[in-house]
Amino acid sequence: MPASPRSRLRATGSGASSPASSATETWANRCAIPRSFARWPSDAAQPGDIVNAADLLPFIVSGIVVGTVYGLAAGGLVLTYKTSGIFNFGHGALATAAAYAFYSLHVVHGVAWPVALILSVLVLGPGLGLLMERFAAKLAPQPTTFKIVGTIGLVLVVQGVAVLTYGTTTIRVKQFLPGAGRSFAVLGVVVSYDKAMIAAVALASVAALWAFFRRSRTGLAMRAVVDDPALLAMRGTDAVRVRRAAWIIGSTFAALSGVLIAPLIGLDSILLTFMVVQAFAAAVIGRFSNIPLTLVGGIVVGIAASVAEKYALGTSWLSGLPASVPFLILFVVLLIRGRTLVSPRVRTHVRPSSPYRAPGWVRAIAGAVVLVPLLVVPELVGDRLSFFTTGLATALMLLSLGLLVRTSGQVSLCHSVFAAIGAVAFSQLHLDLGLPWLVAVLLGALVAVPIGALVAIPAIRLSGLFLALATFGFGILVQQLLYPQTWMFTSFAQGREMPHPSFAEEPEQFYYVVLAALFLTALTVVLIERSRLGRMLRGMAGSPEGVSAMGLSTSVTRVTVFCVSAFLAAIAGILLGVERNFATGGDAFFGSYNSLILLAMLALAPFAEPWYALLPAIGAVVPGYFTGADTTSWLNIIFGVSAVLVSMAGGNPTMPTRWRARLDRLAWRRGGSSRPAPAALPRVREEGDRAAGLEVRELTVRYGGLMAVHGLSLDAPMGKITGLIGPNGAGKTSTFDVCSGFNRRHGGRVLLHGSDVTGRSAAARARNGLGRTFQSVELCDTLTVLENVRLGHEAGQAGANPLAQIVAGPVAWRTSRQRAAAALERCGLTHLAGTPAGELSTGQRRLAELARCLAGGFDVLLLDEPSAGLDPDETARFGDLVLSVVQETGVGVLLIEHDMALVMRLCGYLYVLDFGELIFEGTPAAVAASPVVQAAYLGSDVAVERVDENTRRS
Structure with a gap:
C-alpha cells in the first residue's frame, strides 16, 4: 500500500513512511554482500588503493x-x-x-x-x-x-x-x-x-x-x-x-x-x-x-x-x-x-473474458454518479482528506499501468520508478530552475518519457514473463543505484521539497487539483481505448503475430504505449509528492515493492476502463479510518490472497449476459445500429512485376540439427490459387513463416512482386501486399468482429508511423469502417459485427480471419489450413468464397490444406513436400496420379477423376 499521507510527514518533520517503506529502506541499505563472509589480513589493500588480484581475493x-x-x-x-x-x-x-x-x-x-x-x-x-x-x-x-x-x-x-x-x-x-x-x-x-x-x-x-x-x-x-x-x-x-x-x-x-x-x-x-x-x-x-x-x-x-x-x-x-x-x-x-529465450509450451489456454463496455451515455451517467461524491469529499472527511488525495493519486497510477497491462497486454514491474523520476524532475525544474508550477509538472512528466522508451527496448525483444523480469530488474536497479544519489532525492532525510501551487495551497484546494488530473487522465484513457491506438493495443495484446501480419510495426506500438504510460505515472508521482510536501527515496510509493502491489491491485479490479482504477484505490483510504500499525500489512495480505484467487480463476467474472442485454436495451443499442455502409473490395493491381506474386528460391530452414525445409523453390502468381501440400511435419507452415517474415533465420530468398523482401520484417512485407491467416486462428478475442476486421486495413495504414498509430483522420477512419463492412458482408459475418471474437465458433473465426485479410486489400494471401475445424458444408462455402474473391479481385493465393477434395477443387498448381523436400509439383491431375505422391501422402485410393477441371480454374 502507499505510504502514510502528508499529515504524518508534518508530524515527524521528515519523510516518515509505512512499514513497507521502512523495510524498503532497510533492504536498500543492507542488500549488499555482508563483509563477514570472509576476512582478509590487516595489511590487505584498503579502499582507494590500487587494486590487484590479492586485494580482490x-x-x-x-x-x-x-x-x-x-x-x-x-x-x-x-x-x-x-x-x-x-x-x-x-x-x-x-x-x-x-x-x-x-x-x-x-x-x-x-x-x-x-x-x-x-x-x-x-x-x-x-x-x-x-x-x-x-x-x-x-x-x-x-x-x-x-x-x-x-x-x-x-x-x-x-x-x-x-x-x-x-x-x-x-x-x-x-x-x-x-x-x-x-x-x-x-x-x-x-x-x-x-x-x-x-x-x-x-x-x-x-x-x-x-x-x-x-x-x-x-x-x-x-x-x-x-x-x-x-x-x-x-x-x-x-x-x-x-x-x-x-x-x-x-x-x-x-x-x-x-x-x-x-x-x-x-x-x-x-x-x-x-x-x-x-x-x-x-x-x-x-x-x-x-x-x-x-x-x-x-x-x-x-x-x-x-x-x-x-x-x-x-x-x-x-x-x-x-x-x-x-x-x-x-x-x-x-x-x-x-x-x-523460449517459454515452455502450455497446451491448454483459457480465453480471457471480454470486459463489458456499456453504451456511451450509460457510461457518462455512471461517471457523473461517481464524480458527485468525489466533489463533496473535502466537506465530509475532515482531517482524513490527505488519505483521499493519496487514493486519487493511486488511481491515476493504476490508470497509467492499466494502459500497459490491461490494454496492451504487457507487464511492467518498474512503474514506481517512473513516478519517482517525475517527482524528482518536477522539484528540480520548479525549485532549482524557477519554472512555473504547472509547466514544471508537465516538463517533469516528460522527463520520464525517454526513460519509458528505454524500458520499452526490452519490450521489443521480450514478452510476457521475460518482460516482467526485465522491468523488475530495471526498477530495482534504479532504486538501488540512483535513489541514494544526491542529485536524485538529495542527502537530506526529508528528500526533495515538493511545494504546492500558489492557486492551491490549502489541502482542500489541492484535492481538487488531483481530482481534475484524475478526471483528465481517465478521459484520456477512455479516448485511447476507443481510438485507432486502442484497437491496435488490444489487437497486439490478443494476437501480436496477427497484427504484425496485417502490417503493424508492434515495436513502435510498444514504445508508444510505454512512453504514454510513463508520462501518466510521472504525473501521479508528482502529485503524490506535492501532497506530502516532500519526495523521498524511502517512500513506499516510489519503491519496487509498490510496483508489485499495483499489479496485484490492477488484476483484482473488475470492470473496464476507467473503473478498474477506482475500486482498488480505496485501499489507500482505509488507513485513515483504521489507524493501527498493522493496517498496511493486513491490506497487503488481503490483496495477496485476492490476487491468488483471482489469478487461479483467470480474472474477475464479467457482467452477466442478462444485465448486458438490459443495459443495451436501455440505451437502444442494436446489433446493426452502428454498422457502416460497405464499400466494394478493391481489385489488386496486376501490372508489371506485381503479376509475379510470391516467389521462393532455394529456401532452407533448420531448427538446431533438424532440417525442416531444404532447397524449396515455388511460385504463387497473381490471380491464381497455388497449393502447398504434404503430411504433417513436411515443412509447410515453416515455409509460410519464412514467406511472411516471422522466421528470418533461413537460407534462400523470398521475392514479392519481383522485389527481394528476404531481409524485411513481417509488418513490412504485409505493407507491401502480403497477407496471411494462421493454422491456429490469430484473432483478438476481446475485440469485436468488426474491430478485428478493421485492423486488417488500419494496421497497414498505421505501419511504423507513431503519429498514424495514435490518430486517424476522418477519411482514414471512414475508409477503414467501409472496407471492414465490405469484407464482413463478403464473408457473411455482418450480423456478428458487434460480437466479441472470443464468442465465435471455429468456422466463424476462420471467416473473420479471412475477412480481416480482405479488408487489408493484400495482393497475395497465405492461407494456412483454413478449413481445419469446419464441417463439410462450411468447407464448401469457404471454397466458394475463396474462388469468388480470387476471380473478382485478382489476388494470388498460396494454400496449405489437408482436405484434398478442397485442394483439388481450388488449386491450379500444386507443390508437394515431404520431410522438407519438394517431391513433386504439377497440376492437381498430375499430383493425384503420381505414385510418389500417393506413397508419401495421398494414398493409393486417390483417383484422378476427383479432379473437376472446371472448378479448379480460378
Whole structure:
C-alpha cells in the first residue's frame, strides 16, 4: 500500500513512511554482500588503493559463498519452471517462510538446530511444494499476466504475515552451523568454517539435483513433462506426479536457501524475499533450463556483487552498486539474449473474458454518479482528506499501468520508478530552475518519457514473463543505484521539497487539483481505448503475430504505449509528492515493492476502463479510518490472497449476459445500429512485376540439427490459387513463416512482386501486399468482429508511423469502417459485427480471419489450413468464397490444406513436400496420379477423376 499521507510527514518533520517503506529502506541499505563472509589480513589493500588480484581475493571468496546460495535457490526455480511452465515470482516468499519457521523453532522455542532445520526444510519445504503444485495446476492454462500476478500474491501474503508476526525490525539470527568462530586460510584469505559449510551444502545440493535430473527416470520424465504430457502418459508416467515431485524439490531448495542465508543478512520479510529474487539473474544466465549453468550463474552474480563492494567502499556515489549488480546482470542478459529465450509450451489456454463496455451515455451517467461524491469529499472527511488525495493519486497510477497491462497486454514491474523520476524532475525544474508550477509538472512528466522508451527496448525483444523480469530488474536497479544519489532525492532525510501551487495551497484546494488530473487522465484513457491506438493495443495484446501480419510495426506500438504510460505515472508521482510536501527515496510509493502491489491491485479490479482504477484505490483510504500499525500489512495480505484467487480463476467474472442485454436495451443499442455502409473490395493491381506474386528460391530452414525445409523453390502468381501440400511435419507452415517474415533465420530468398523482401520484417512485407491467416486462428478475442476486421486495413495504414498509430483522420477512419463492412458482408459475418471474437465458433473465426485479410486489400494471401475445424458444408462455402474473391479481385493465393477434395477443387498448381523436400509439383491431375505422391501422402485410393477441371480454374 502507499505510504502514510502528508499529515504524518508534518508530524515527524521528515519523510516518515509505512512499514513497507521502512523495510524498503532497510533492504536498500543492507542488500549488499555482508563483509563477514570472509576476512582478509590487516595489511590487505584498503579502499582507494590500487587494486590487484590479492586485494580482490577476499571479495571473490565471499562472493562464492553467497553465489552458491543464489545457485541453490535458482536451481529449484529452474526445476519448477521447466516442469510446470510457471515462473514463480514467489520463490523468495517460500524461502522467507522457511527462514522464519526455523527462527521460531530454534530461537523462540529452543528446538535444537538439526531438528529445526529438518522441520523447516525437509518437512515445511515439501509441504509448500505440494500446495504450489496444486496452485500451479490452476495457473497453468491462464494468461501470462495472471501467472505473474498469482505468484506475486504469494509475496504479498508472506510479507504481510511476517510483519504482523515479527514486526518490521530486522532480526539478527546467530549462526547455527558448526564451526562458527573458527576459520582457515585459503590463498591468504581467512574463511570461517560455517561459511565454507554453507557453500559445500549448496554445491552438493545442486550437484545432486543435476545428477537426479540427468540420470534418473523421474528426472527424464521431468524434462519431457512440459513438452508432451500426453506422450508421457502413454508411456505409463503420470505427468501430475512428475510435476508434484518437481515442486517438492524446488520448494525444498527454496526453503534451504532461506535458512542458510538468514544468519548472513538477518530476518526481514522484504529483504529476504528480494535477496532470493536476486537468484533470478542466475536463472537467466542458465537460460531457465540448464541447472549446472544456473549454479555457475549464481556464483558469477555473487562474485560480481562482492567485487563491486570493493570498489564501492569509501565512494558514496557507488554505495548502491553491490546491491544493484544482480539486477543489472538480469536486465542486461535478458536484453541480449531475450529473443533466444523460449517459454515452455502450455497446451491448454483459457480465453480471457471480454470486459463489458456499456453504451456511451450509460457510461457518462455512471461517471457523473461517481464524480458527485468525489466533489463533496473535502466537506465530509475532515482531517482524513490527505488519505483521499493519496487514493486519487493511486488511481491515476493504476490508470497509467492499466494502459500497459490491461490494454496492451504487457507487464511492467518498474512503474514506481517512473513516478519517482517525475517527482524528482518536477522539484528540480520548479525549485532549482524557477519554472512555473504547472509547466514544471508537465516538463517533469516528460522527463520520464525517454526513460519509458528505454524500458520499452526490452519490450521489443521480450514478452510476457521475460518482460516482467526485465522491468523488475530495471526498477530495482534504479532504486538501488540512483535513489541514494544526491542529485536524485538529495542527502537530506526529508528528500526533495515538493511545494504546492500558489492557486492551491490549502489541502482542500489541492484535492481538487488531483481530482481534475484524475478526471483528465481517465478521459484520456477512455479516448485511447476507443481510438485507432486502442484497437491496435488490444489487437497486439490478443494476437501480436496477427497484427504484425496485417502490417503493424508492434515495436513502435510498444514504445508508444510505454512512453504514454510513463508520462501518466510521472504525473501521479508528482502529485503524490506535492501532497506530502516532500519526495523521498524511502517512500513506499516510489519503491519496487509498490510496483508489485499495483499489479496485484490492477488484476483484482473488475470492470473496464476507467473503473478498474477506482475500486482498488480505496485501499489507500482505509488507513485513515483504521489507524493501527498493522493496517498496511493486513491490506497487503488481503490483496495477496485476492490476487491468488483471482489469478487461479483467470480474472474477475464479467457482467452477466442478462444485465448486458438490459443495459443495451436501455440505451437502444442494436446489433446493426452502428454498422457502416460497405464499400466494394478493391481489385489488386496486376501490372508489371506485381503479376509475379510470391516467389521462393532455394529456401532452407533448420531448427538446431533438424532440417525442416531444404532447397524449396515455388511460385504463387497473381490471380491464381497455388497449393502447398504434404503430411504433417513436411515443412509447410515453416515455409509460410519464412514467406511472411516471422522466421528470418533461413537460407534462400523470398521475392514479392519481383522485389527481394528476404531481409524485411513481417509488418513490412504485409505493407507491401502480403497477407496471411494462421493454422491456429490469430484473432483478438476481446475485440469485436468488426474491430478485428478493421485492423486488417488500419494496421497497414498505421505501419511504423507513431503519429498514424495514435490518430486517424476522418477519411482514414471512414475508409477503414467501409472496407471492414465490405469484407464482413463478403464473408457473411455482418450480423456478428458487434460480437466479441472470443464468442465465435471455429468456422466463424476462420471467416473473420479471412475477412480481416480482405479488408487489408493484400495482393497475395497465405492461407494456412483454413478449413481445419469446419464441417463439410462450411468447407464448401469457404471454397466458394475463396474462388469468388480470387476471380473478382485478382489476388494470388498460396494454400496449405489437408482436405484434398478442397485442394483439388481450388488449386491450379500444386507443390508437394515431404520431410522438407519438394517431391513433386504439377497440376492437381498430375499430383493425384503420381505414385510418389500417393506413397508419401495421398494414398493409393486417390483417383484422378476427383479432379473437376472446371472448378479448379480460378
